[in-house]
Amino acid sequence: MNNSTVMNETIDIDEPRTISIFGYELIREVLLPEILGKDTPEILYWAGKRLARKYPLMDLEQIIDFFAKASWGQLKLVKENKTEFQFELISPLIISRVKSKAEHFFQLEAGFLAQQIELQKEANAETFEHPIKKSNKVVFTVKWEKN
Template sequence: MKDSIVVERQIQTDEPRNISIFGYELVREILLPEILGKDTPEILYWAGKRLARKFPLSDYDQLVEFFINASWGQLNIKHESKNQIEFELASPLLVSRVKSKAENFFQLEAGFLAQQIELQKEAIAETFEHPAKKSNIIHFTVKWDKKDQI
């Protein structure tokens, strides 16, 4: 019996990548809702939280880099206060989801942000999404309460 061979591949972040918008949307907007049904938003939110637990990030820069590497878009902090952070997410892949009448298309990202901030702030956090249809940008508000420490 032959030994198995493990091949490690280094992925360079500056290497140009092409992502099929059709393929991305096919899975994201058609297949997942078909499989998950009416519970799609809730399941995607909790799936995002689960992903964040598998990929804990220690700071904002790592969070931005993760969003880029996951092809979720460019994430920016717009405002931070004592108990909340407002993020803005922009990407060409967001255009059709923002313009559609469907709600809760960004629950995967929202759950991911909630869990990352929860880990970083050591307090229970929740994220709310706010699609801006005219600008093709998504705003997320992550709120936490230091009284609800983890």
């Protein structure tokens, strides 16, 4: 997290914090779609990629740590092969989103993962989201290929 003193100086992950689900949902599920309109998923994906370029991370552990610090949830690598990663994301903040809506937007996280893997693997990468209602989680599949 090279360029950010905000991440390093203001966030102490050992300090107990609570996040209002209402406040999080208000911004994420009401305000952003209202402002961005029908292009919300695409814009959030590219915004995630931009965030990843602003906070380039060196390895998967740093990506997992970033997700925790950003309150996006607990990210876990569950499957890996030579051109694909599969991650699971679990968080109390996403349970209501996974359960209640027909349309889910986890594109900010998807774009962030795609760009981080692209930077780390030096290859073109794309991430696909798969909200899983029964287990209250989101699965991300990141695929990459060398240029």
